[in-house]
Ligand code: SF4
């Protein structure tokens with residue numbers, strides 16, 4: 127992983143000159159081998175080359191060279207239809223950092239009046255610290271506190287999670303009371319970076335890095351990957367990864383009706399595909415419950431940041447096979463390690479009337495602290 131955000135170059139001049147929208151070295155790195163096609167959820171749904179990673183990189187090249195006009199509808203459609211799950215990166219033999227290219231693409235596609243209003247609204251809200259503080263007054267997330275050491279690891283409260291799932295940070299602090307919870311935390315900028323404003327995304331990540339001392343511990347896989355990219359992987363830990371490295375020993379098991387609970391996992395795409403963290407959440411669940419590896423656990427759930435709001439029908443098409451696999455697995459709980467995935471799973475499970483409950487990893491592990499049977 128690089129810690130420097132490769133920036134698009136200035137517009138070049140002369141034959142073959144580009145528009146300067148993309149990091150040319152990244153664009154050139156793709157050898158069009160197609161190894162990424164089977165890994166791509168949107169290509170699996172459509173079978174259309176344009177909806178594949180290779181096809182999208184071809185579109186980016188055509189945009190960069192001017193072969194396609196900037197207002198070509200396929201450019202708008204495919205830059206939006208892509209989930210940004212980065213599954214294509216894990217199988218790419220050429221090391222194309224597709225996630226970076228997508229950020230650059232959306233910087234162009236979603237600039238100015240082309241920016242979807244939902245994106246405009248959400249990014250404006252989370253970039254205002256007083257609105258985040260207001261959420262804290264209404265929803266009881268973990269309170270600011272000093273941990274064991276002033277320069278020790280800090281728990282990041284997140285912006286979406288603070289408002290929607292305040293119990294997650296409370297559970298995390300209960301499990302690791304030594305974490306600092308500094309006041310005045312802003313957004314990490316992942317939402318901006320993934321939605322057409324990578325400059326603000328970078329600035330917010332750097333600002334948060336200055337405000338939070340020590341290692342930044344986050345309960346959101348998407349935030350972990352974004353922060354690790356800008357602050358360096360040694361500065362950032364996803365919560366489960368942090369617990370795993372610290373050798374977390376649970377106090378008990380999670381039980382349902384007197385038996386050990388059956389629990390599966392939904393990976394966070396950016397945690398899995400961006401940071402390569404797959405083992406820690408599985409090991410932590412297996413330490414407190416009967417872990418069930420659900421087929422497709424590593425595939426995108428369709429939440430994908432703002433995607434479920436911008437493209438609800440496509441989001442559901444990605445989620446539905448996962449709901450079927452969860453029903454087949456007959457679980458008591460399915461664990462998420464990212465607030466967007468948690469929201470997506472809860473909504474889907476409610477819609478289908480499933481008995482399985484979606485919980486965050488911190489909430490499941492906190493349950494094990496209560497149950498000492
Ligand atoms: S696997 Fe990598 S190099 Fe091959 S087509 Fe996909 S992005 Fe390009």
Ligand code: SF4
Nearest residue numbers: 166208209211212214
């Ligand atoms: S990020 Fe995901 S949806 Fe987008 S091209 Fe890559 S694999 Fe396909």
